[in-house]
Amino acid sequence: NAGVMQNPRHLVRRRGQEARLRCSPVKGHSHVYWYRQLPEEGLKFMVYLQKENIIDESGMPKERFSAEFPKEGPSILRIQQVVRGDSAAYFCASSPDPLPDTQYFGPGTRLTVL
Amino acid sequence: TQLLEQSPQFLSIQEGENLTVYCNSSSVFSSLQWYRQEPGEGPVLLVTVVTGGEVKKLKRLTFQFGDARKDSSLHITAAQPGDTGLYLCAGDDYKLSFGAGTTVTVRA
Numbered sequence: 001n002a003g004v005m006q007n008p009r010h011l012v013r014r015r016g017q018e019a020r021l022r023c024s025p026v027k028g029h030s031h032v033y034w035y036r037q038l039p040e041e042g043l044k045f046m047v048y049l050q051k052e053n054i055i056d057e058s059g060m061p062k063e064r065f066s067a068e069f070p071k072e073g074p075s076i077l078r079i080q081q082v083v084r085g086d087s088a089a090y091f092c093a094s095s096p097d098p099l100p101d102t103q104y105f106g107p108g109t110r111l112t113v114l
Numbered sequence: 115t116q117l118l119e120q121s122p123q124f125l126s127i128q129e130g131e132n133l134t135v136y137c138n139s140s141s142v143f144s145s146l147q148w149y150r151q152e153p154g155e156g157p158v159l160l161v162t163v164v165t166g167g168e169v170k171k172l173k174r175l176t177f178q179f180g181d182a183r184k185d186s187s188l189h190i191t192a193a194q195p196g197d198t199g200l201y202l203c204a205g206d207d208y209k210l211s212f213g214a215g216t217t218v219t220v221r222a
Contacts, residue, residue, distance in 0.1 A: 004156070033209070042118075042202065042212035043157070056209060091156050098208040101147050105156030 002027065004094050004106035012112045019079040019086070021109045025094030032075045033103060034060075034067060037089040048098070049075060055098075082113045117141070118203055120213035127193055128221050135188045135216040137203035142183050146205040151215070157202055160188075193220045 005024040013019050025032050030051050035043040045059040049069035060067065064082075069075040079086055089110050093103040121136045137146070145164045149157035161170050163179035163186060170177045174197075176189040190197055198220050204210040 031208075035210075035212075040214070042214040043204075043210070045209040045211070048208060059209065093156075095208075100145060100205065100207055100210055101159065101162035103159075103208075103210065105149075105158070107154070107156050 004092055004104050006090075006092050006106040006109050008109060009107060010110045010112070012114065013082050014114050015083055016081050019082050019111055021077040021079075021090050021092075021111070023075040023077070023092030023094075023106060025075065025092075026096075026104055029094035029096050029104075031095045031098055032069050033093045033095075034075075034077050035091045035093065037091060037108070039088075043091060046077075079111075082111075084113045087111055087113045118205060118211055118213035120201075120203060120216050122216060123214070124217050124219075126219040126221065129194060130192055133190050133193055133218065135201050135218070136185070137187070137213055138185045139205070140184065143205035144183070144207075146179060146183075146186050146203060147210070148177055148186070148188055149202040149204060149212075151200040151202060157204075190218075193218075195220045195222050 007022050032049045034046040037043045047060045047067045048056040052071050064080045066078045089108045091108045093105045095102040119138050147162050148160045151157040161177045166181045166183045168179045174191045178187045200215045200217050202212050202215045204212045
């Protein structure tokens, strides 16, 4: 069984461009979570989605960031007009249910903003 | 969001030595997870502790949950180079709160 897949693994953008990060959950998992890991910091929760619904976006910046998990296809984390402070590793996790110990993490996307 | 503090931040030991990593909070957790993260990869779940005072063993790794469910420790016996990595504790509900982690380096 394939685990959580994220692409691209590395993404370089210039300030002001858009970044799109994709996450394909484990087959059969309907819960997706996005986390951000800044250098020398722990992972911070950003958003929790179920199919076609945002359940909790309390950790996501109000501006420039958006997330979706459509009925078909991967979950997308979109960052508009990126700034240098957006440079980080972004991890997606999926789970079959909303319990803390059932989340499987992907390998992450390393975003570098020049 | 509940705050988790991990110590030490860095730990470098020789192969065969023992080590302990700590995870502390001022808040009570219903459960706490330990993960290991290798460079360029996502965290991998090692164990979940739920009951105060619980001790779980995973080969050479021993995990303990404090009686008050506010703290936890990870002890590695006879560490090997393959144990090298970033050890993270996390808790709370579905939106996991992570500590900053302990970077463990085991030298051959």
